Every structure is written in structure tokens, then in C-alpha cells.
Amino acid sequence: PLPFWCTTFPRVVRRTLCRRLRREVLWNGNVEPPLRTLFTHRENVIRWSVSTRHKYRALLLSPGAFDTGTTPIVRLRSQSEVDRWLAGPLTSAARGRAGF
Template sequence: MLTSVDQLPRCPRRILIAGVAGVGKTTLARRIADIAEVTHTEIDSLFHGPNWMPRAEFLDDVRDLVAQDSWVTEWQYRTVRPLLAARADLLVWLDLPFWTTAFPRVVRRTARRRLSREELWNGNIEPPFRQILTDPEHIVRWSISTRHKYRDSVPQVAADFPGLTVVRLGSQREVERWMQGPLAHAVDRRGAPGAT
């Protein structure tokens, strides 16, 4: 597993971002898409249909996504994780501190979206705050209950897919260091003789 200072073996073209809710997966995916000149597809937009129901086309849409030459998306949804990992050449694990970074972000984001009634995917909006008390899958409760899930799953996917480069970033400072260092360097050398 690489760190924020380790050079990438090649310029990534198919990139996954892993991490708990609120850690900044989608924000980082958008930033990487700009730097690496690849398309970002927010996987939540493929999964959630109206009224938060899973879309019947989800699996087919993910298959279409991974068949493309280049992309970046979030590594979510157990049913498609193996499919995503099999085609990806890079997985970036945002392993930022939960209680001081991810949890405050998910609370702020959820509150902002609810208060502004921001439309998310396919007409969905965040549910009323009171559902935090009654719905075990409310995003705030779900973020707490799943905060450790990547500690085992990321090392396992690295073992299962030996061609997949995995980078673990443990702080926002490491994210910035990696973006400006190894990622920028890999993209810059993309057209160099012998580069892959």
C-alpha cells in the first residue's frame, strides 16, 4: 500500500475513491478528474432512483462505466465493488480521522442539504432530521455504524486484485501532498517515452 509520498507506477486512468461517509470521496474524485482529465461519475447517482429506491439499471450502468477507458468514481455498494476493482488501476483510500474529520463533515453536509432542500439524485432530498432517531440507515447513524468497515476491506481488495495500486491517505495534509506530488507527477509524465 502506497503513502502520500510514494510515486505511482503509472498515470491512473480508472480510479476508485474509498472511505467512510463524509470523508470527502466525491470532492476528491472531482479534483482527480480535473487533474487526470478523466470523467467523474458519482456512483450514488447511478444507485438511487426516485424515493431513494435502488435503480433496477444500477448493475448495467456500472458495467457500462467500467467498460470505458477512463473514469473516476467512489468505491461503494457491496454488489459492484468487485466489478469496480477488477477494472480499476488505482484505489485511493481516504482514511481520515472519523470523529474529528468525517463525522463533522457528514453532519454539516446533511444539515445543509436538508435546510436548503437540495435535490440530490433523481429528485431525492435529505429526510427530516427526526429520522435520525428512527431510521438506522439515516446517513448520520449509518456513518457511525460503518466507520471501521474499510480497515479490512481495503487491504483485502489489494490482496484480491494484485494489479490494483492502493494509496492510503490519513489526513487532509496527506491528500494535498499526494495531489501535488505523486498524482501530478504521474499525470505530467503521461506522454513521456516509455510511460504507461
């Protein structure tokens, strides 16, 4: 999991604000609710991200959470680590080369 307050939270806020201001259609004609719902509705996506951050972090980091025995688990802790990992073997594989 990436750091919540400096990575995940700003992304959630930015995406939510942009979708609301542009009135982007999400699915089935739904749009982001008015911004005041941040203060009035517990299920607001920004409030939800804050209230559930520990729950999902604990789930992802629990021993055996993804222990399939065959699937390697890669733990990336920053956006720069994500970028480097994506630019590595995955890029080569996507281009059809054997980069492993």
C-alpha cells in the same frame, strides 16, 4: 481511511445539514429527510456512517483486500497527506506532463 470522529463524521454531518437546510435535490427528486430522522430511522445517513465505520475500515485494511498484483495501494492517513499526494504527481499527469 481518514480518522472517523475528527474528519469523516464532521463531513457527513456538515454535508447532510447543508443539503437539508438548502433542500437540495439529490437524485430522482429526493431530498434529505427531516433532521428528526436522526433519532427515528436507523437508515439515516449520519447514523449509518457511525454504525458502519468499523465494518468498512476492517474491509479496507484487510490483507489482500485490493491485492491485484499490479495496482499500487497508497494509504493516506490525514487530509494534509491527501492534499500533498494530490498536488504531487497526479497534478503533473493531469496537466499532460510526465511527473512520475
